[in-house]
Amino acid sequence: MSALAVDNVSHGFGAQQVLSRVNLSVEPGSFTVLLGPNGAGKTTLISLVTGLYNARHGDIRIFGHSIRRDPLPALASLGVVFQMPTLDLDMSVEQNMTYHGSLHGLSPRETRERAGVELGRLGVGDRRSDKVRALSGGLRRRVEIARALLHQPKFLIVDEATAGLDVAGRQLLLDHVRSLCRAGLSVLWATHMLDEIDASDQLVVLHQGKVRWTGQARAIASDRTLEAAFLDLTGGAS
């Protein structure tokens, strides 16, 4: 059973059609990159998958649970890092974790233990009592990843989480999520950065709301560079 199955999904805002008959899947344990230029529809698709909007057409299932008909079990196995940071800047790291844990039904004790594990793995365990406002952008992103993993989801969606980070900060996040993926986590990683893609990743290229290509990344660039293939599929958009 797929971690994520998006079947024939269309959506728009007013008269503007933003997604047209999108089909894609994320297989268990895979690192799947959702690649598209600015405005392709990546964030809109993620908003539909996370239940923020209802798709006008089509069906979305997370580990077999329809996000429309069966949202609680669907969302219980999902962790999300949104493109726009959502930490409360005036609360401490610990308070942000506690709030998120309670939303997922974790006891304060469980939350403390889980937060210690996830923050520690990302090297921010010593900043738990600091206000988020006092952390650099890179450290805030690490806290967001740790928070998304608090309830031990089987499927993680990351929407352009490395935007604005320096090279070392981007690499640290990417390496961390890739290592979790090797341990069994299913990942959907939305980006427009070609250098975040590995040849062994599954790739979904989205452009102007349509899926233009799916397959293993090494196959799209077998006879040319990934950049040339991407520019070709997106008509030069980047």
Ligand SMILES: Nc1ncnc2c1ncn2[C@@H]1O[C@H](COP(=O)(O)OP(=O)(O)OP(=O)(O)O)[C@@H](O)[C@H]1O
């Ligand atoms: N709430 C909204 N109301 C109206 N239009 C919207 C809304 N959200 C997105 N759009 C439009 O939908 C299109 C797709 O936007 P979306 O943010 O999903 O793309 P994206 O691939 O995530 O782009 P980026 O990489 O720039 O974040 C754009 O034309 C955008 O202006």
